[in-house]
Amino acid sequence: MRLTGAQALIKSLEMKDVEVIFGLPGGAILPVYDPILDSPIRHILVRHEQGAGHMAEGYAHVTGRPGVAMVTSGPGATNIVTPLADAAMDSIPIVVITGQVATGSIGTDAFQECPITGVTMDVTKHNWLVTDAQDIPRIVAEAFEVATTGRPGPVLVDVPKDVANAQMNWYWPSSAAELDLPGYHPATEGDPREVREAAKLILRASRPVIYAGGGILKAHAADELKELAQRTGIPVVTTLMARGAFPDSHPLALGMPGMHGNYTAVTAIQHADLLVALGARFDDRVTGKVDAFAPEAKVIHVDVDPAELGKVRQAEVQIAGDARRVIAELLKSLEALGLADPAKEEAGAAASDSPASVRPDLGPWMEQIRAWQKQFPLTYRQEEGGALKPQYVVETLRDMTPDDTILVSGVGQHQMWASQYWRFDYPYTWVNSGGAGTMGFAVPASIGAKVGRPGKMVWTIDGDGCFQMTAQELVTASAERIPVKIAILNNAYLGMVRQWQELFYEERYSEVYLSPDLPDYVKWAEAMGAVGIRVESAEEVAPAIEKANGVDDRPVVVDFRTDAFEKVYPMVPAGASNDDIIVGPTEGEGGR
């Protein structure tokens, strides 16, 4: 069958079961937009290419399937660099197709030419410049393979206009053997000897903590994680990228560690004698000062990316492998060492000479943890008639929405409050920009999430600064009837920057004030075809949410006017030891 390169490209996406493309056409990608008209694949026309990239990410976050975005050459391609970098940081599988000027014009500074494979080399897992239409099916198959296996990540395929127009003989690589990836062999199974060592360390520990990262979600290992925690009785912290990987309502859940983690999660790690890191990368926002992080702990580090092992912290046991398979092997190993399975055996069934029979009692450790939880819970105070507290909005929203609501956030204070005060009991219900910290992520990501999971309620908690960066994608949502719900925690500031200036720059506020009513968020929402609601006091919060929950044919924006002086606590100042955690504001702080 003779096809054009463009037809082959769209057909290849169909072969990969792509159901939706987020994109925006332009000159160099024009040939590829023609066969879209004849394809069952849905195309969602964005208003800015950055939106297409974040939508693809949001889609991938909630479905676990690669999100696809398509844009033109030059500025179209450079506009999607931020989502690529974001996806690279958070290991999100997205496939970005870019148009390119004709091969004969490459290198001549042609109109809308940009060497996008060079530009994105460092922010993609891999990228391809297609030079022959005949290669298109193979390269598309390779792109999906690389994006979705091992440590997932973004890939980019750059297609020159003449290649898209050229004829080719259609084929489809039916197996991995037909791909040309001689250097690509992601790790899967962990070394059994290391797994056994890990099991022994677990049975010797008296103050263990499981440090669960986003890799749990990528590996679809939430069930295995829960079983490991329950079988061993080890408490679990979930990083920002792992919220939902372990249910917050579980008795062993300690919540989020790190710079704005809760006291118990942070302190339990500091006092632990064993840290079981599963799909986590010892990010600086978790560790604080690395030398002072978990100083007494031995470390078991499981990651599908061998380069993460030993990158930040030298682990006593390093296991390169897929979290799901390694945890399953670890459970078998623990059983072989005598750890009883409560589901199968009566209590005390461990053989008297097995390592498990002399395992330290975790009782005192859990007592200590309960004491910390009691002494240092997350706190804020919503005074009657007082300024609206952002935490109150998050809690009310949490309590008024289904438990499996998908929550999306941008980056900053609102993101931390969302992570702290929401209760994540299901995997793949939390979508945010972690490693890259991309302001403007939320609105488009929420659209992608809703497209991926149309049956679920999708709420976004955004900041006023973030919202202004990508709000125009609500036009896309209105046009496509994608009913996302946006709660702006409008404190009229770039709040997190303001918080740092207050705490670390002697309250010298430099370029952080935004104004609460410029723009007028309600009018702006309405202009974009969305419902706009304004909330200025605590009493109005619940009715507004109720109203928003009832809208299912268009987007809703709720402008919550929140207290500009509220800060995110606890806080570990940047570069400080996690032992120096600040639990809450000192008396009289905040200029009130």
Add this chain to the structure above:
Amino acid sequence: MKAPVRHHIVFARVENKAGVLARVAGLFSRRGFNIYSLAVAPTHDERFSRITIVVDVESAPLDQIVRQLDKLVNVVEIAELAPEEATERELLLATVHATPADRGQVIALVGVFEGTIVDVGLDAMTVLLAGPPSKLDDFEALIRPFGITELQRTGRVALPKLTRRAARLRAVRGGEDDEAG
């Protein structure tokens, strides 16, 4: 031009495709790894090139450098060797100031080091020397007093020493026995 004390040799067999060297070089700059020298050329199999990189392991742990390089999709195989485990060679071309009065001494030195004089001018000579990098270092130090006007070294190329190859070559890929985790 003395080699740093703490350096290692990393061999990478890479796909012979456009942009692969840029990916390798980009990785070094992005991760803050220092390259001491780098040599690239096709192998006997035209689908692949071999890159020999001498890395400064003061700048980053060797494991980290090797594992990050191995993640590049176009890197097919990677191994590292300590200098004592490798047969290393390098080529040096130098234009040395050599007036008729000095010429004899320069020629004598080149003879002692088994180098070659490849070009002669009125008051300068271009000499060529191939050999282990340390020999080139010595030669360079000895001709420097005459006045070096141009100097180009290729950076070293290396292969594992044969007698030790089976036992000591620590390939990351497929060598999980040595590199567990």
